[in-house]
Amino acid sequence: MSVSLTMHQKVISMLESYEIKQGDIVKYTAKKKIIAAGADFNIFDAQGNKVALVDQKVLNMVKTFDISIHGQKCGTIKKKFPAITKDMNYDARGWKLDGDALGMSFKFTDAQKKVYATVKKKVLAIGDTYEITVTNPEDELLVVALTVILDEAFHSKRS
Secondary structure (H helix, E strand, C coil): CCEEEEEEECCCCCCCEEEEEECCEEEEEEEECCCCCCCCEEEEECCCCEEEEEEEECCCCCCEEEEEECCEEEEEEEECCCCCCCCEEECCCCEEEEECCCCCEEEEECCCCCEEEEEEECCCCCCCEEEEEECCHHHHHHHHHHHHHHHHHHCCCCC
C-alpha cells in the first residue's frame, strides 16, 4: 500500500520551512536550523516531536547530506557532478535518485530499477511544492527527508 504526501515550502516565514501533508492533515514539518553552516533541517511530527535531522556537510565540493531518523544516523546522500546532472546516491540503501533534465520529476530506485518513491515538483505553485508517492509506508519519513534534500540540492537559490 503506497502513501501519497504533498510537501509545500512556506513562502512567508523567517526561516525556510516546509509542511508535509497527507490530504489535508499535516504529518510533518521541516524547519531550517537557525544556526547552521549548511542546509540543516529538523523534521517534526504532527505532535511537535523531532523525528529526523538533515545535516549538510559544507567542507567538501560535493553536496553531502547526512540523515538521522529517531536519533540514529541512517545514511548519507551525495549530489553527483557535473552540476547539471539531476542524480544523487543514497548510500545506506543503495538507492539512486534519478531526475529528469529540468529537475521536475524524480524517482528513487535500486540497482535493479525497483522504484521505492517518486517525487514530482508542481509547476504552478507558490513556493516549491512536491507530490510524493512512497511505495512502502515504512520508508515515509526517510523519503520526506530525501525530498527536503532534493529541494535544497536542485531548487534552492543557494545551489
